[in-house]
Amino acid sequence: MKILAEITDVRINGRGGQGAVTASRLLAEAAILEGQYVHAFPNFGPERAGAPVTSFARISPEPFYEKTEVYEPHIVVVIDPTLLDDVPVVEGLRDGGTIVVNYDGEKDSLVKYFEGVHANIYKVAGSIIATEEIGRNVPNLVMLGALIKVTKLVKVESLIKVTLNRFKGVLGEKNVVAINRAFEEVE
Amino acid sequence: MVVKQETKSMTGNDAASYAALFAKPEVIAAYPITPQTTIVENLSRFVDEGKLEAEFIIVESEHSALAACMGAAWSGVRTFTATSSQGLLYMSENVFWTGYGRLPIIMPVVNRCLAPGWNIWPDFQDSMAFRDAGWIQMYTKNNQEVFDTTLQAFKISESKDIALPSMPCLDGFVISHTTGQVDLPDPEDAFEFIGPYDDPIIELDVENPWAYGSMTGPDQYSKNRRDLMVAMERAKKKIVDVHKEFEERFGRSYGNGLVEPYGDDEADLTLVTLGTIGDEAHEAIDRLKVEGHSVNALRVRTFRPFPVEDIVEFAKKNHKLVVIDRAASFGHEGPLRIEVEAVLKRHNVDTSVSGKIMGLGGEDVPYSAIIDLAKKELKE
Numbered sequence: 001m002k003i004l005a006e007i008t009d010v011r012i013n014g015r016g017g018q019g020a021v022t023a024s025r026l027l028a029e030a031a032i033l034e035g036q037y038v039h040a041f042p043n044f045g046p047e048r049a050g051a052p053v054t055s056f057a058r059i060s061p062e063p064f065y066e067k068t069e070v071y072e073p074h075i076v077v078v079i080d081p082t083l084l085d086d087v088p089v090v091e092g093l094r095d096g097g098t099i100v101v102n103y104d105g106e107k108d109s110l111v112k113y114f115e116g117v118h119a120n121i122y123k124v125a126g127s128i129i130a131t132e133e134i135g136r137n138v139p140n141l142v143m144l145g146a147l148i149k150v151t152k153l154v155k156v157e158s159l160i161k162v163t164l165n166r167f168k169g170v171l172g173e174k175n176v177v178a179i180n181r182a183f184e185e186v187e
Numbered sequence: 188m189v190v191k192q193e194t195k196s197m198t199g200n201d202a203a204s205y206a207a208l209f210a211k212p213e214v215i216a217a218y219p220i221t222p223q224t225t226i227v228e229n230l231s232r233f234v235d236e237g238k239l240e241a242e243f244i245i246v247e248s249e250h251s252a253l254a255a256c257m258g259a260a261w262s263g264v265r266t267f268t269a270t271s272s273q274g275l276l277y278m279s280e281n282v283f284w285t286g287y288g289r290l291p292i293i294m295p296v297v298n299r300c301l302a303p304g305w306n307i308w309p310d311f312q313d314s315m316a317f318r319d320a321g322w323i324q325m326y327t328k329n330n331q332e333v334f335d336t337t338l339q340a341f342k343i344s345e346s347k348d349i350a351l352p353s354m355p356c357l358d359g360f361v362i363s364h365t366t367g368q369v370d371l372p373d374p375e376d377a378f379e380f381i382g383p384y385d386d387p388i389i390e391l392d393v394e395n396p397w398a399y400g401s402m403t404g405p406d407q408y409s410k411n412r413r414d415l416m417v418a419m420e421r422a423k424k425k426i427v428d429v430h431k432e433f434e435e436r437f438g439r440s441y442g443n444g445l446v447e448p449y450g451d452d453e454a455d456l457t458l459v460t461l462g463t464i465g466d467e468a469h470e471a472i473d474r475l476k477v478e479g480h481s482v483n484a485l486r487v488r489t490f491r492p493f494p495v496e497d498i499v500e501f502a503k504k505n506h507k508l509v510v511i512d513r514a515a516s517f518g519h520e521g522p523l524r525i526e527v528e529a530v531l532k533r534h535n536v537d538t539s540v541s542g543k544i545m546g547l548g549g550e551d552v553p554y555s556a557i558i559d560l561a562k563k564e565l566k567e
Contacts, residue, residue: 025366029196032368038196040366065469067329067361068553 005037005064008153009072010057012143013089014079017049019140023079024055026166027144030158031059039067052087059153075151077143078102079126090117100147100186102126102139107187122150124186133178134171141175145182156183189438192370199330199362202369203269203295203355204229206337208239209377212293213264216244216255220274221307222359223297227269249274253281253292260290261399263390265341268292271359272299272313279317285352286321287415288400291344291388292352294322295337298462298513299359300548308549309359311461311514315522321415323353323422324491328441328466330367333357335439336488342381342429349422350388351415358463360549372437380436419492426489442486445494450476450483452504456565458484459498459510461523464545464552468511471557482561487523495530502531502538509564510542511557520544541567 010027014020021042028040039058047053056070072092078101083089093099097119103110104125114121124146126139134142141163148154159179164172197205204226207215215234217227233239244255249270256266270278275296285292300310314324323343327333333355340353357363371377389397403411423445430444441447447465450472458468465486475482485501485508487494502508510528512521519525524542531538543560546552 025196028366032194032196038367041360041364065466065473066554067365067463067467068555069551071553 005060005062007058007060007064007066008074009070010059010075010077010147010153011070011073012055012057012077012079013083013087014053014055014140015049015083016047016051016053018079019138020053020055020079022166023077023140023144024057026141026159026162027057027147027154028059029162030154031057033158033161034154036061036154037063052083073097075147075153076100077147079140079143081127084113090114090119093117093119096120098122098151100124100143100150102143104128120150122146122186124182126182129178129181129185133181134174142178142182145179146186149183149186156180190372190376190436192372192437194368195371196366197330197369198225198364198366199333199357200225200297200364201229202330202334203337203357204233205369205371206334206377207267207293208233209374210265210267210293210338210341210381211239211378212241212267214242214244214256214259214266215268216246216252216259216266217268218246218249218252218270218274220249220271222299222363223269223271223274223295225363226295226297230267249278250281253278253285253294256292256294257281257285257288257290260285260292261389261391263387265345265384266292267294269295269297271297272301275313275317276301282317282322283320284400287411289321289350289388289415289418290352291350293337293340293344293355294352295333295355295357297359297363298356306548307359309361309513310547310549311356311512312547314354314356315514317354318491318522321351321419322491323351323426323489324356325353325489326356326462326487327362328463328486330362330365330369331439332441333362334369334371335433335437335441338377338381339426339429339433343422343425345381345384345388346425347386347388349418349425351418351422356462361463370439376436380433423489423492423494426492441488443497445489446497446501447486447488448483448501449486451481452483454481454483455506456480456482456561457501457505457508458482458557458561459508459523459527460484460486461490462513464511464513464557467552467554468557470554471561474554475558475561480561480565482565490523493526493530495534498527498530499534499536502536505538507564508538508540509560510540511560512542512544513546515544515547
């Protein structure tokens, strides 16, 4: 009998212009490098700068067929901390799933946002890292650094490779420094 | 022998534009429309970067986009455009002119529903409206198939014994804006597969002037249309042959090119599908099998010409068909169901047929909805 594919669904919550779609695509590209099978897609439709947006990555070690939207992600990444007050970022998150938040406060104060949620909660000060290392508050790839540390979805080497491929020169190198720092600092 | 290929990460629209890039069309004319836009954006960039030597004609509307392609096709060069939804409707006069004029233009349609209400999400109402326009229509299920089908379309359409335009169809957003892996051959290998268009079906020849679209009396007109019917019939074999040749060279296949069966040859229930719902149905069938249900599928890859023989053959071995349409013929049923039912009746196949219209205006069709449908049909 055919074994059903072991799929991991990732949802990235961000705001228009923060690179949520780029993040989901680079995560997918990194997975492809490792021979995994992927889909990465935006929340279909028009996007406005600053408005809450979502993008998705579906990753599996085996080929898969499904194309349905992601309703129950295994993993949620929150790129923008201001979303915590505006958007139900844990909506649909699977029981025992993982949420990684860009948050520069104490972890205890983050946990209070998720009372009653049975999930692994992680945080990293993504905006601070991005501002210090890249020179701009664009923490989309920084958050991937934190994500792959705690989920091991792809190797950090793969993420660095696709990042340098996408962003040539200094910008790519700065993003790599930021990714590595988030990889170390996530808690 | 299968040629070397490299796995790339790209959207369905990227896949369509790479197939066009590798085919080296000499003229591209296009007008942007969501969700098609990135196909021609890519091609415009390829031309700008010098990767593609083509005349990229910027026009003020879809009607002109196809008109420019028609002129180019009459002059005897390989031509390409792409559109969606309202854009396809706006070029409709020329869509029929292209089909009835036997011009081998390749035009992916990124399926998007029709207004009102204003909506950019997928269903097949747009391309289905051009079922009778004399174009080959092939519906794809994923990014890889978009690349493969678009490449095959050049070889099929430009054959002198076919001389028909092709409309590879891809679900808006679900394919067009979803990134996935696509195995890309070297551009040279892809080009070699279709070959140069150096012996055109029709070409501008000042020594031997022709008039195009002149007044045509009933005798010649009806002969032209009958020729088109025969060419469509011939196209079935051509699609199978080109698909087979493609498989030998690139190692990928989609059934026989006309239909793609999935699962056991015989099952209690057969899902008949088009487009990405075909892929979603595979997932549903695998899950139903785990629960002990016997369901298989037949994805209609080529809708025009309609694969009558393959549908009859598959239906004969099975017991009950449920046809999932992503469009409606108002006042009747879904277009695929209408045609499947008619074909079985004509060929005295008594397999029962029912149908469901799903996914209009981008309504998501998850495997869970297909599983629910299948279980309901199995009970009845």
